[in-house]
Amino acid sequence: MAKQEKQAIDVDRVDKIVARHASREGALLPVLKEVQDLVGYLPEEALKRVALGLGLSLSRVYGVATFYSLFYTTPKGKYVVRVCESAPCHVQGAPEVIAAIERELGVPFGETTPDGRFTLEMVSCLGVCGVAPAVMVEDRVYGNLTPETVIAVLQEYR
Numbered sequence: 001m002a003k004q005e006k007q008a009i010d011v012d013r014v015d016k017i018v019a020r021h022a023s024r025e026g027a028l029l030p031v032l033k034e035v036q037d038l039v040g041y042l043p044e045e046a047l048k049r050v051a052l053g054l055g056l057s058l059s060r061v062y063g064v065a066t067f068y069s070l071f072y073t074t075p076k077g078k079y080v081v082r083v084c085e086s087a088p089c090h091v092q093g094a095p096e097v098i099a100a101i102e103r104e105l106g107v108p109f110g111e112t113t114p115d116g117r118f119t120l121e122m123v124s125c126l127g128v129c130g131v132a133p134a135v136m137v138e139d140r141v142y143g144n145l146t147p148e149t150v151i152a153v154l155q156e157y158r
């Protein structure tokens with residue numbers, strides 16, 4: 001795993017987010033989303049503040065933060081590259097596209113490049129199976145990829 005710098009969090013702002021939602025049913029997900037938007041990810045210190053503020057156990061908060069793929073408990077790169085590994089993409093050449101991305105960026109899926117620019121994630125479907133194999137960079141989807149065209153896509157974000 002790429003070495004990541006530990007970042008201090010603004011505890012007061014985290015506590016304010018928690019306080020704003022504390023009385024509501026089902027506050028945990030929106031609180032985690034807002035805290036992640038504030039900090040960039042969900043470090044343990046932030047999860048502790050959320051647990052304390054909502055009166056939940058840390059293990060419950062941590063469990064939710066690690067269950068949903070939209071949450072990150074480690075810092076992520078500036079750009080998140082998501083690749084679909086499900087059957088329709090697999091048979092259309094996703095393994096070759098995945099290998100090309102790992103070769104180009106020098107890190108395996110699940111990790112972040114040492115320069116903090118890209119985080120690589122596998123997902124089960126991007127909802128664009130008709131243009132498999134597909135990759136999503138941030139909110140933008142690219143389909144019908146080959147090992148060559150996916151490198152051109154990455155160059156747009158260099």
Ligand code: FES
Pocket residue numbers: 084085086087088089124125126127128129132134
């Ligand atoms: S299976 Fe790959 S996008 Fe749906």
